[in-house]
Amino acid sequence: xxxxxVGIDYSGRLAPVSRIAELQVFSATPTSNPEPILVPSxxxxxxxxxxxxxxxxxxxxxxxxxxxxxxxxxxxxxxxxRRHELTSWNQFLKHIHGLWPTDRDHMYVDFVRKKNPPSGxxxxxxxxxxWTESAGSVFDFIHPGAFAYSTHAxxxxxxxxxxxxxxxxxxxxxxxxxFEVPMHKSxxxxxSSSLFHRRFAGGDRGRDEHEAYSVAMWLKQxxxxxxxxxxxxxxxxxxxxxxxxxxxxxxGVY
Numbered sequence: 092x093x094x095x096x097v098g099i100d101y102s103g104r105l106a107p108v109s110r111i112a113e114l115q116v117f118s119a120t121p122t123s124n125p126e127p128i129l130v131p132s133x134x135x136x137x138x139x140x141x142x143x144x145x146x147x148x149x150x151x152x153x154x155x156x157x158x159x160x161x162x163x164x165x166x167x168x169x170x171x172x173r174r175h176e177l178t179s180w181n182q183f184l185k186h187i188h189g190l191w192p193t194d195r196d197h198m199y200v201d202f203v204r205k206k207n208p209p210s211g212x213x214x215x216x217x218x219x220x221x222w223t224e225s226a227g228s229v230f231d232f233i234h235p236g237a238f239a240y241s242t243h244a245x246x247x248x249x250x251x252x253x254x255x256x257x258x259x260x261x262x263x264x265x266x267x268x269x270f271e272v273p274m275h276k277s278x279x280x281x282x283s284s285s286l287f288h289r290r291f292a293g294g295d296r297g298r299d300e301h302e303a304y305s306v307a308m309w310l311k312q313x314x315x316x317x318x319x320x321x322x323x324x325x326x327x328x329x330x331x332x333x334x335x336x337x338x339x340x341x342x343g344v345y
Contacts, residue, residue, distance in 0.1 A: 098306025
């Protein structure tokens with residue numbers, strides 16, 4: 092289905108312009124195994140979240156049909172949506188962008204947390220998190236590298252991507268735009284790299300490198316086997332699908 096598979100291991104540490112070793116990007120094609128994508132900024136050894144978002148936008152504007160899987164939460168539990176009367180993912184993105192300005196150059200997630208913006212409890216889970224132990228709650232800030240940090244740092248960049256005029260007709264944000272993916276569009280989806288990292292030998296890669304590698308390799312393999320479409324349509328009931336269309340889903344959870 093796709094010409095390129097990109098796995099991104101994310102991090103919510105530090106600031107958007109900070110160079111973070113945990114941010115890793117690997118890319119594969121149907122005929123080549125995943126390789127690391129080097130930072131395009133001259134002299135930089137590691138990615139920053141700001142650079143990564145700009146790179147994603149540029150690459151998704153290319154003609155090649157791609158599947159980008161990013162390891163952070165794309166949305167919050169339905170209970171949060173009800174509390175704040177949010178009825179669509181677009182409303183949610185705008186809402187979070189106003190409350191969590193973690194796209195500002197020197198803004199840490201913890202700086203915003205000190206202002207006590209609306210949040211939730213660690214026991215609140217999305218449906219996809221109830222289906223797997225690999226992803227924690229988007230509200231569980233147990234340590235600086237927690238899934239909640241990555242989520243609160245990353246969602247604002249999804250807002251930038253969603254609003255970018257060059258991506259409007261090119262990108263399908265799965266499953267918020269529907270579980271069925273149009274044949275001419277690239278996909279941006281949430282993943283959990285811990286779902287896949289044990290399936291492949293680590294070699295000489297570090298943990299974060301291997302997790303990004305594993306996401307790209309899994310996408311390449313399941314698409315090559317003709318099975319990716321099955322994972323894009325998990326066996327959810329109609330009420331569960333309605334929940335997932337606002338809460339999101341993790342590609343690979345089935």
